[in-house]
Amino acid sequence: MMSLITDLYAYWISVLLMMVGLYIVIDHNNLFKKLIGLNIFQTSVFILFISMGKVDQGTAPILKEGFETFSNPLPHVLILTAIVVSIATTAVGLALVVSINKYYKTINESEIQAIEREEA
Amino acid sequence: MILMHTPALQVIIPLIAAPLCCLLPKSRLAWLFTTLVSFSTFAISVLLVWQVHAVGVIDYEMGNWPAPLGIKYHIDSLSAFILILISAIASITLLGARSIIEQEILHSKHALFYTAFLLCLTGLLGIVATNDAFNVFVFLEISSLSTYALIAMGRNRKALMAAYEYLIMGTIGATFILIGIGLLYMQTGTLNMFDLHDRMPIIGGFNSVHAGFAFFTVGIFLKLALFPLHQWLPNAYTFAPSAVSVFLAATSTKVALYLLYRVFYTIFGFEFSFSTLHLGAVLLPLSIVAIILSSLIAIFQSDIKRLLAYSSLAQIGYMTLGVSLQTQSGLIASMINLFNHAFIKGALFMCLACIAYSIKTTRFNHMAGIAKTQPWVAAAFVVGGIALIGLPPTAGFISKWYIVLAVLETSWWLAIVVVLTSLLAVIYVWRVVEQMYLREPLDNIQYGTPVPMMLIICTWTMILLSVYFGIDNRFPVRMATMAAEMLIP
Amino acid sequence: MKKNPILRETSHLLIPAILLFALYVQFHGDYGPGGGFQAGVIFASAIILYALLHGVKRAEQVVSLNLAKTCAACGLLLYAGVGVFGILWGGNYLDFNVLAHDPIHGQHWGILLIELGVGLTVASVVLAIFYAFTKFKK
Secondary structure, eight states: OHHHHHTTTHHHHHHHHHHHHHHHHOOBBBHHHHHHHHHHHHHHHHHHHEEEEEEETTTOSSOOOOOOOOOOOOHHHHHHHHHHHHHHHHHHHHHHHHHHHHHHOOOBBHHHHHHHHHOO | OOOGGGGHHHHHHHHHHHHHHHOOOOOOHHHHHHHHHHHHHHHHHHHHHHHHHHSSSSSEEEOOTTTTTSOOOEEEEEHHHHHHHHHHHHHHHHHHHHHHHHHHHHHHHHHHOOOOHHHHHHHHHHHHHOOHHHHHOOOHHHHHHHHHHHHTTTTSSHHHHHHHHHHHHHHHHHHHHHHHHHHHHHSSSSOBHHHHHHHHHHHHTTTHHHHHHHHHHHHHHHTTTTTOOOOOOHHHHHHHHHHHHHHHHHHHHHHHHHHHHIIIIISSIIIIIIISSSSHHHHHHHHHHHHHHHHHHHTTTTTTHHHHHHHHHHHHHHHHHHTTOSSSHHHHHHHHHHHHHHHHHHHHHHHHHHHHHHSSSBBBBBGGGTTTTHHHHHHHHHHHHHHHHOOOHHHHHHHHHHHHHHTTTTTTHHHHHHHHHHHHHHHHHHHHHHHHSSOOOOOHHHHHHOOOOOHHHHHHHHHHHHHHHOOOHHHHHHHHHHHHHHHHH | OOHHHHHHHHHHHHHHHHHHHHHHEEEETSSSOHHHHHHHHHHHHHHHHHHHHOOOHHHHHHSSSHHHHHHHHHHHHHHHHHHHHHHHTTTTTTTTTSSSSHHHHHHHHHHHHHHHHHHHHHHHHHHHHHHHHTTTTO
16 A cells, blocks of 8 residues: 555656646636646646656666666657746736736636626 | 648648738738638648548658657548638638728737737647647647637627636646646557557556546547536637637637547547447537537527527537447538538628627627618528528538438437427527517617628628538538548448 | 845846856757757846846847847747758758758757747747736736
8 A cells, every 4th residue: 555655656746736736726716826726737747747757777868978778858858848838828828817907907706707797 | 842741831831921920010911911821721731632532641751750759740531621621711711801800909919810810720730730649739739829819809808808717728628638648658658649549459458548538538528618618618709809709619629529539539449439438428418418508508698609609519519429429420420510510600600790890799689680781691690590500401401411310320319309409509590580680770780880891702601601511512421431431440 | 126236236247147058058958958948038037137127128228029029930930941941952841851961960950940949939939928018008
């Protein structure tokens, strides 16, 4: 039972962060905090990918004399792309939140829904 | 030389055009440039269909790296079918949409609007053309990010909130697809779709592969807006600018459906998805609930764009119903539904774009008697509504015919459900037609702006295409049959 | 913030070093950790540090918003252009083997030019995002 946790600790951490991120997105009312939760969720996916790329006794995936075993470089490349995607998503989300603040004077989701319900 | 590189050119022409469009100073020039680029993508997709007919499949290795080391673009009958659909819709939309874009969007943002449109087109074409699982994720995010930006440019301030909610839900969906790709890569060591398919029997029993399947399912259902992951779609389609609603309604969920076909038939394989993991048992009830619930909700809407958005949710239910039947005829029915619905919904949303140009709103009460001032637009809506219900001689009839034939192979009560829900469509289409024709016009309609001829011509082009494909449906049926025979051997 | 002597002197020492480090990361991307994206972000952060210190107006005199938007477009065109070059010279899209007289030099040139395009685009986009947020009218 303990080996289930200690051998696969990377996956446990990744899933824990995934659930924390999803909970923040769902629960918080503040639009900024939702974006931070989304970022935590995406970071957990990066940890999942990178941790599975490590080869036992392998060093960093950079060619150098004296080393024979290297970690798998492909997950690193995939995660570089995914990090850029995550930053672009955060930038678009932040721009949207700033615009919402300008038009609604609040960034609290329940207040915005109350304003919309009053107008309807 | 163009013929050798058509798969790559299909994606990189709008990709190179996007930053060029960003640098253009005038709005008219940006529109002309974007329209020419989308017509050239249409020409290349016609070339691709012709080549696929001649050769069968086209493989293109990016950077001359052999698959599975490198990224490969693989065009077969299914990909060519969807590519020609997307580029045709983009071209017709852009041709007519200049006036409505100039009316609805701030002048300083026009060049950026067309840039985002080209990036969205690039992303959608790339998802269809590629054969590498991670490349699908990259193009999916390219198209999604530009879609969020496009939706946020709507007139109403609710467009911002709609774009934000779509951003949160869409990013969660795309990240779930990424987790699925990661779990599959963990077990197989490859990202090429055909290579994954070859290695699936060896690793099919592992829990991580089953978890990857589940993540793929949730991510794709979210992008497809299948019940219960559909909450982002009504707001996004309603508050987006009219031209964007036309393009998105006709293409974005169709590409997500293409992704469903690729992931569950090409990567995982037909037996694994439907027999081992019982995807049909999940899809069937969700599709039926989507059809019935969305049609019922559509009847009570007070904004016609919202009504058409809920109607789109119901039609997506029909498409996934075809997939869940687990037969070749069900898959053919689903693909024909996909093709015809793109033209029908595109045409209906274009009618609403004309109305929005004229009276600046699409609310039900404000549309009373609009048939007197805009007879062509109202007539187009009537024909589109007939196609939506599924009456001959429109393409909607062909879609419903194939669905009922496929459903009758397995159970007769499902066929009754399909026919009865088409009657629900009669209710909400008749509501709008009655309001347009049989009521007295309000003042704001008498003084409404006349709709430009180009927009009406493009609306009628899409309507006539949906009637044409109801009469001469050889092309969609042939392509769908070839694709279905390839996906379910 | 420019009144504070510690901040002023430290950043006047650091900003050139950050810019140089960004160029180092850019060009050592194929020999070690680095590459276009990281270098672009570091480059933009140097200019953002200058903007935080002396105000956005002074920073715009160094790199204006229009220059940032143009560079963003040019970086992407450079990347895609290298690919089209590959087509024109007989290979597939983004084929580096045909770019020079033999494949190894071709790969070297290809990676260098592509990372340059990525670095240019990322630096200008991050800077443009910063300008957009600071100049947003409430």
